[in-house]
Amino acid sequence: MRYSPSPLASVGLATAGLLLGACAPKPTPAPAPAPAASRPAGATTPAPGGAPSAQPAGGAAGGGQDPQPRAYNAVITSRAVTKSGVFKVHQVGSRLYFEIPRAELGKDYVVVTTLAGTPDEIGLRGTQGGNNVVRFERRDHRIYVREASFRDMIADTAASQRLAAELIGVTKILAALNVEAYGPDSAAVVEVTRMFxxxxxxxxxxxxxxxxxxxxxxxxxxxxxSRNVNVTAVQSFTPQGAAPAGGGGPPGAANPNAPSTEKYTFSIAKLPEQPMMPRMHDERVGYGTVVQRDFSGATQRVETRRYISRWRLECSDRKVGNLCVPKKPITYYLDPATPAWIKPWIRKGIEAWVPAFEAAGFHQGIVAAEAPANDPDFSGEDATVSMVRWLPSATENAVGPSLKDPRTGEILDADVQTYLNVMNLTRAWYFTQVAPLDPRAQKLPFPDTLAGRLLEYVTAHEVGHTLGFPHNFKASSMYPLDSVRSKTWVAKMGHTPTLMDYSRYNYVAQPEDGIALDDLIPKVGPYDIYAVKWGYSPIAGARTPDDERRQLDQWARMQDTIPWYRFSGDAGGVDPAEQSEAVGDADAVRATALGIKNLKRVMGFLESATAWKEGDTYDNLEELYGRTVNQWATELGHVARIVGSEYRHEKVVGQVGPIWRNVEPARQKEAVQFLLDNAYVTPTWLLDENILRKVEPSGSLNRVGAAQARSLTAMLANDRLVRMVELEARASTRRDVYPVAELLTDLRRGLWKETATGAPIDAFRRRLQRVYLEQMAAKINPPTPAAGGQGGQGGGFGGQAPVSPADIRPIIKSEMRALDAQLAAAIGRTSDRMSKAHLEDARDQIKTMLDPKN
Structure with a gap:
């Protein structure tokens, strides 16, 4: 998943025994294979002298002769430890054998690799690697493990189309396994030790x-x-190549590029014999997808078909009231390694989704369960067991990966991975965002009841991912700002319609609003209930995915009148209503003003909150002070996104109105003025000497300056400015747009306002002004792009295509000439020596950028 597979350097297919069979000194009679029935379609007999056998323990390869199966009891001896399932598995000494029945040849299996044990911080227990679908194919006395691909499909089954598909349908052979013996019904016995x-x-x-x-x-x-085989193997290896830039892990971690021994579990799970009927994807509703391409040419083009990722949730004949009891509920097990006090909160996080499935018509559609206490074969790494894992790691994160059937999108397995140190992250968020509203958070450490409630939220969010839901970054802008401060609204609707947004805790709320403490934390909301209904509700009478289209479209069109049903997974795009880490961004200016009020309150008790006990260090004070500055920068970033942006409302043919429309010019100008008044002035309230003198000898200039530069750099990103030029060119009247020339003039006057009065320019402002000049210089004289690069400056704003500063260079030069004249006039009336030197240096920089040759 994180790494691209690459060949081993000195452990190759032939030299290391990849053909995974013993070279028998002399063959003994074996049951004759059924030559045609067990071969996949299109199989042919390999030429004599095919790939050689090799010793299973890594010895020298054989001489190129065909494999010679032996008698069954000569291979699977009385020493064998045997377990039976979808097929038999035998261990004889150190060797492992699969006994693959004829009926399982050509069937689809998914192989899931999971890190089951690791040195400190090299990877994380429970981390999934690459998952791939394979088939076991037999040709004569060899079993080939071949990857299967479902990306390309042919809707037209005409012979010509099938022949054309074969040209691009050859898939990779991962391993060739010699048949060591044949069991009953010609089941092929192959050694797989080296495979794992x-x-x-x-x-x-x-x-x-x-x-x-x-x-x-x-x-x-x-x-x-019955459906899968699990193999846990210990692998010792030496990584090859140079260490990645930046090191390989958190401070104190083991070196991931040193020789290492790690443990992996491989779960080989059979895909369902009867595939689930897939449900078509719709861009308007947020679901993960599997993708297939249709080369039939029926629409005179290659079509892409997307199916949503979801669990197979089917009604049984039983009912509880009006709700059906599912044949098999979605079940998540609690990791036995989870601390006892945390388990109830993890359970609540899983069961938070129960009401959403009830709205979709299912009684107990999702359940939490304890892992069996005395089952030695039960494993969280099993590809048929879904679990909320508790991982001892300093990583501040949690993730929710899932395993999908590539044919239909059916979710087969999911494992939420909760890293212990995510508690530190949620604590920091909660402290900097809403501690002024919750007395429990005004002194560290938090009580277990609060820390557990925050873990419940994390669990519910990650479980949402494993149910098929991506992030919905539009949600937090779909409520009016005043509603986000209403205790009755928030109690019923939450401060965001979904907990799949990155809309953490309600930093817009003020102490006087009286919002209940539990309502400061996101919950399963109206969008979540709507999305579960859209993706999981049975549609009566539908026998194919196309039969469901009309009903799904009707449900999707509910977004036209109910805005909090809308979805976007794009937090870095053009729409200022699609933002990450935002609350109340329907009006990001007012929301950020309220957030800053709370941050100022946080600064008032930051020192006392982190003073745990006498004799302790100031590490907590330093950490949470840095997080407070970062929260300030994050909220200011929500305002910067308003400028040069466009609203988006995803639609399909038949829905009225455009998808894109301009952000109101007055709203853009308001955002610029807010930043000039709040982001681009020196935040003296953040520069508390009592705190600064305890956490660092110096550094506040860089710390605060970096936060200001982050906002200004985003504001001046090339793609934003070029977009503004295009919007102005397309506008029927100037009243519809905020011209880029006007934006640049507003910024220049605000950023250099001291030049009008002769007031001293403090160090923070001087740093910000230098950032501004550097940005301008890069637009007038952009750096030469690297080979293969696109050129231009994205600035992290997420444009639709590579951009060029050519259209904005003339107005940038004009601004620099205007600024130079402004500085020339100001130098004579500036009495502060540092300020005067700074202005003279700024003029030198402008001269260089306008005439770089001289």
């Missing part, structure tokens, strides 16, 4: 580039179930 101890690059060290030492790698345990 370093012989297949895709299954080695999560696909990292590594040289695996077979002598220090072994099979630790295995299990077999």
């Amino acid at each position: 101890t370093g012989g297949v690059p895709e299954y080695s060290a999560l696909g990292r580039r590594a040289q695996v030492d077979a002598a220090r790698s072994y099979i630790e345990r295995f299990a077999a179930y």
Whole structure:
């Protein structure tokens, strides 16, 4: 998942025994294979002298002869430990064998690789690697493990189309396994030891580039179930290549580029024999997808079909009231490693979704369960077991990956990974955003009841991902700002319509609003209930995905009149209503003003809150002071996004109105003025000497200056300015736009306002003005793009295409000439020596950028 598979350097297919079979000294009679029935369609007999056999323990390859199966009991001896499931698995000494029935050849299996044990901080227990779908194909006395692809499909089954598809349908063979013996019904017995101890690059060290030492790698345990087989292996390896830039982990972590031993679980799970009927994806409603391409040419083009990711949730014949009881509820197990006091909060986070599934018609559609206490074969790494994992890591995060059937989008497995130190992250968010409203948060450490409630929120959010939902960054702008401060509204609707947004805690609320403490935290909201209904509700009478289109479209059009049902997963795009880490961004100016009020209150008790006990260090004070500055910068960023932006309302043919419309010019000018008054002035309230003298000898200039520069750089991003030029060119009247020339003039006058009065320019303002000049210089004389680069400056704003500063260069030069005249007039009336020197230097910079040759 994180790494691209790459070949091993010195452990190759032939030299390391990748053909995974013992070279028998002399064959003994074996059951004759059924030659035609067990071969996949299109199989042919390999030429004599095919790929050689190799010793299973990594010895020298054989001489190129065809494999010679032996008698069954000569391979699966009385020493064998055997477990039966979807197929039999045998362990004989250190060797592991699969016994693959004829009926399972050509069937689709997904192989899930999970990191099950690791040195400190090299990866994380429960981290999934690459998942791939494979088929076992037999040709003569070999089993080939071949990848299967479902990306390309042919709607037209005409022979000509099938032949054309075969031209692009050849998939990779991962391993060739010699048949060691044949069991009952010609079941092929193959040794797979090296497949899981370093012989297949895709299954080695999560696909990292590594040289695996077979002598220090072994099979630790295995299990077999009705749908899957699990193998846990220990792999010892030495990574190859230089260490990545920036080091390999958090402070104090082990070096991920040093020789290492790690443990992996491979779950080989059979895809459902009867695929779930997929549901078509709609851009207007947020779901993950699987993608297929249709090469039939029926519409005179290659069509892309997307199916949503969702669990197979089917009604049984039982009912509770009007709700159906599912045949198999979505079940998440609690990791046995989870601390006992945390488990109830994790359970609540899972069960928070129960009302949404009730709205979709299911009784107990999702449940939380304890892991079986005395089942040695039960494993959280099992690809058929979904679990909320508790991972001992300093990483401040939690993630919710899932495994999908590529044919239909059915979610087969999901594991929420909760890293212990996410508690530190949620504590910092809660403290900087809403501590003025919650007395429990005004002294560290938080009580367990509050820390647990924050973990409940994290769990519910990540479980949402594993139900198929991506982030919905539009949600936090869909409520009027006044509603976000209303205790009755928030009690019923939440401060954001979904907990799938990055809209953390209600920093817009003020102490006088009287909002209940639990309502400061996001919950499963109206959008979540709507999205579950849209994706999971059965549609009566529908037999194909196309039969469902009309009903799904009707539900999607509810967004036209109910704005909080709208969706966007794009936090870095053009729409200022699609933002990350925002609350109340329907009016980001007022929301940020209220947020800053709370941040000023936080600064008032920051020192006392972090004074745990006498003799302690000031580490907590330093950390939370830095987080407070960062929260200030984040909220200011929401205002900067308003300028040069366009609103988006996703629509399809038949819906009235455009998808895109301009942000009102007055709103853009208001945002610029707010930033000039709040972001681009020196924030003296953040510069508390009592705090600064306890956390650092110096550095506040860079700390605060970096936050200001972040906002200004985004404001002046090339793609924003070029977009403003285009919007102005397309406008029927200037009243519809905020001209880029006007924006630049407003910024120049505000950023250099001291030049009008001769007032001293403090160090923070001088730093900001230098950032401004550097930005202008880069637009007039852009750096030469790297080979293969696009040129231009994105500035992190997320334009639709590579941009060029050519259209804005003339107005930038004009602004610099105007500024130069402004500075020339100001120098004579500036008495402060540092300010005067700064203005003279600024003129030198302008001269250089306008005439770089001289």
